[in-house]
Amino acid sequence: MTVQWQEQVSLKPYNTFGIDVKARYFSQAQDDQQVRQALSQAHQQGLPVLVIGGGSNLLLTRDIDALVLHMASRGRRVLSDDGERIVVEAEAGEPWHPFVQWTLAQGYCGLENLSLIPGTVGAAPMQNVGAYGVEIKDVFAGLTALDRETGELREFGLADCAFGYRDSVFKRNPGRWLILRVRFALSHSLQAHLDYGPVRQRLTEQGATEPTAQAISDAICSIRREKLPDPAELGNAGSFFKNPVVSAAQVERIRAHYPGVVAYPQAEGQVKLAAGWLIEQAGWKGRREGDAGVHRLQSLVLVNYGQASGAQMHALAQRIQADILERFGVELEMEPNLY
Ligand SMILES: Cc1cc2nc3c(=O)[nH]c(=O)nc-3n(C[C@H](O)[C@H](O)[C@H](O)COP(=O)(O)OP(=O)(O)OC[C@H]3O[C@@H](n4cnc5c(N)ncnc54)[C@H](O)[C@@H]3O)c2cc1C
Numbered sequence: 578m579t580v581q582w583q584e585q586v587s588l589k590p591y592n593t594f595g596i597d598v599k600a601r602y603f604s605q606a607q608d609d610q611q612v613r614q615a616l617s618q619a620h621q622q623g624l625p626v627l628v629i630g631g632g633s634n635l636l637l638t639r640d641i642d643a644l645v646l647h648m649a650s651r652g653r654r655v656l657s658d659d660g661e662r663i664v665v666e667a668e669a670g671e672p673w674h675p676f677v678q679w680t681l682a683q684g685y686c687g688l689e690n691l692s693l694i695p696g697t698v699g700a701a702p703m704q705n706v707g708a709y710g711v712e713i714k715d716v717f718a719g720l721t722a723l724d725r726e727t728g729e730l731r732e733f734g735l736a737d738c739a740f741g742y743r744d745s746v747f748k749r750n751p752g753r754w755l756i757l758r759v760r761f762a763l764s765h766s767l768q769a770h771l772d773y774g775p776v777r778q779r780l781t782e783q784g785a786t787e788p789t790a791q792a793i794s795d796a797i798c799s800i801r802r803e804k805l806p807d808p809a810e811l812g813n814a815g816s817f818f819k820n821p822v823v824s825a826a827q828v829e830r831i832r833a834h835y836p837g838v839v840a841y842p843q844a845e846g847q848v849k850l851a852a853g854w855l856i857e858q859a860g861w862k863g864r865r866e867g868d869a870g871v872h873r874l875q876s877l878v879l880v881n882y883g884q885a886s887g888a889q890m891h892a893l894a895q896r897i898q899a900d901i902l903e904r905f906g907v908e909l910e911m912e913p914n915l916y
Contacts, residue, residue, distance in 0.1 A: 580604060580614055582644060591647060592632035593695060595812035596887040600627075600645035607649050607670070609723075609757055616725060616755075619644045626725075627916065628755055630697030631672065634704065634814055636894075636913045638887035648699050653679060656760065664718050666760045669699025673706075681791050685763035687716040690770055692794040693801045695808065695815070699756040703747050704912070705740040709797055710773035714740035718760040722747075725755055743819050743912055751914070769793060775800060806872055812881030813872070817894060818852040818909040831905055852909055853877035859900050869893045891915065 586603035589595055602624065606612040619626045625643040629635065650670035657664045663685050667676050673696050677688045690711035694701075702720055705712050717740070720733045731754075739746040747754050767790050771777040779796040780788045788796070806813050828848045831838050835858060839851035856862065856876040863873035868885035870893070872878040879890060898909045 580611070580618060582618075586645070588632070588637060588641065588645065591629060591645075592635045592637055592814075593808035593812060594636060594814055594881050594887070594890065595808070595883075596637045596881065596885070596890070598637045598887060599640045601640070601642050602644040603647070604644060605647045605649040607651070609650075612646070612648075612650075612723065612755060612757065613728070615644065615646050616723075616728075626752075630670065630700040631695050633695035633808065634700065634913045636814065636887055636890055636911070636915050638891050638915060641916060648697060650699075650757070652758075655683075661765055663763045663765065664760055665763060666758055667698040668758050669697060669756050671698040672696075673698055673701060677794070680761075680763055681794055684765065686765070686767040686790040687761065687763040689790040689794040690773075690776075690797060693798045698759050702738060702740075702745055702756060702759060703914075704743040705738075705745050707743070708801075709776055710770045712740065712742075713761075714738070716761045716763060718762040720756055720759040722754040722756045725753060730757075742822070748914075767793075805875065806878060806880060811872075812883075812885075813878050814913040816852075816877045816912050817879040818856070818877060818897075819912050820849050820852045821855075821907050821909060822847050822849050823907060824848070827906065831907075850907060855901050855905055855907060855909070856897060859897075859904055861897055861900070866893055871897070 582602040582604045584602055586600045587597055588600055589597040604615050606615055616626060627641055627643050627645050629645060630648050648670040650668035653667040653671055653676060655663060656666050665680060674693050676698055677692050680688050690709040694706055694708060701713050705714050717735050722731055722733060724731050776796055779800055785792045822843055825846050825848055828840050839854040841849045843849050853876045861871045862876040864871050867889060868882040869889045870880050870882055872880050879894060881890060894911060901907055901909050
């Protein structure tokens with residue numbers, strides 16, 4: 578059976594930056610069979626394939642001369658429950674936040690700090706999504722992926738994924754693995770992580786001294802809504818740069834000129850710097866070049882005020898990177914995937 582693909586499709590509704598580029602071909606996959614069908618058809622035609630989920634971690638700088646395959650598979654299920662630990666599985670195309678809310682509604686704890694992250698379940702392992710002191714590696718129970726080189730299914734355990742800060746084996750080998758479904762180990766009892774950012778303070782203000790997982794999720798959602806621009810109103814991809822990890826000696830050099838430098842000690846004498854702080858110090862906060870800009874409240878978030886092209890967004894990002902390197906001697910790495 579040959580599946581008809583749409584041709585010359587605008588990807589504007591499929592990326593949260595709202596960049597208007599075209600896909601030469603576009604198709605959706607609702608299950609494994611449709612994934613295989615699309616890959617095999619593309620292979621026969623010698624076409625590359627770009628797999629996307631919610632498009633919330635993409636910067637599209639040109640028309641995509643490929644088949645863009647949008648993951649639209651749905652399904653979530655409990656695989657096991659021993660009274661304490663529950664393993665749940667969700668298909669790659671499941672929207673992330675509704676999935677998190679579903680687990681909370683069942684009384685399962687573990688994903689509450691990761692509430693309101695845009696995108697899909699299948700993309701979450703790509704950069705080991707994290708927020709408010711929790712990353713998916715902390716609740717990860719495995720995933721099933723299709724090896725696009727051999728066509729074989731492969732199961733990944735925690736160690737196989739090589740998760741790091743906004744990093745994984747999938748991110749380091751782009752195009753190799755197509756994630757079909759992901760499993761999470763959740764719990765009937767809550768282990769609250771409240772010590773990151775204003776979470777504890779927000780709960781205290783609400784009088785929640787012994788908060789439930791749902792209360793933590795609600796607090797995080799309200800903080801995020803205040804802090805981050807809604808892509809439906811202002812195009813963005815969340816944090817645009819990773820927080821750079823540098824040597825302690827480098828931090829001391831920066832501190833000599835900037836005593837207020839924001840730095841978090843890491844393992845092995847390394848130090849993580851707040852990229853947003855560096856960008857703000859360099860005077861980029863709120864700056865706008867045409868329709869490409871740095872958010873007026875969040876210097877880590879680049880925004881598209883309407884008609885910016887991906888190339889314009891990228892050029893702004895590169896100017897910021899060059900300036901931060903010159904001023905602080907620090908290299909900023911982009912978080913979104915560039916195409
Ligand atoms: C307002 C806002 C806030 C955000 N906050 C956070 C945050 O707090 N923490 C955080 O970590 N991230 C955050 N992000 C980034 C983003 O939401 C996450 O990285 C999310 O997991 C991306 O999912 P997606 O489905 O949109 O992926 P896409 O943008 O569609 O794809 C991202 C990458 O994954 C690949 N990919 C997608 N699906 C699959 C699949 N099934 N198999 C293999 N590869 C695939 C794509 O090819 C691409 O390279 C934020 C983004 C926005 C816009």
